Amino acid sequence: MVREDxxxxxxxxxxxxxxxxxxxLEERLYDQSDQLAELATxxxxxxxxxxxxxxxxxDELADAVDEDDAESNIADARNSVESYRETVEGV
Known part of the structure; x- marks a missing residue:
């Protein structure tokens, strides 16, 4: 099962x-991306x-980057994680 968000x-x-x-920062972003890809499958x-x-x-990564494109993509990633989190039972 693939978790699209x-x-x-x-x-x-x-x-x-x-x-x-x-x-x-590039390395930290790739590492976080890899973790999410593993969790997706x-x-x-x-x-x-x-x-x-x-x-x-x-949030920490967004605060650390200076590039608008990077910051925008991190915000989009955060929104995707939050969308997925809404489907998780509990809390």
Whole structure:
């Protein structure tokens, strides 16, 4: 089962990584993108706690980038994660 919102978030972070000029931020964005891609196809989806940590990491990344394209893609990724989180039972 593919979780489309998480796959979209991963794609947005890949685009943000391409737009980033700081090599350290580029690597962090790729790493977060990889995590979301794995979660998109895992046997079971992430729980609210994991999604909260991802959202927090995306907020930190958005604060750290200077490029508008990167920031916009991170915001889109965050929106995709939040859309997925609305479908998770609990809390």
């Amino acid at each position: 998480l796959r979209a978030a991963s794609d947005h972070l890949r685009a943000a990584a391409v737009a980033a000029t700081d090599p350290s 895992a046997d079971s989806g992430p729980d609210h706690g994991r999604l909260a940590r991802i959202t927090h990491a995306l």
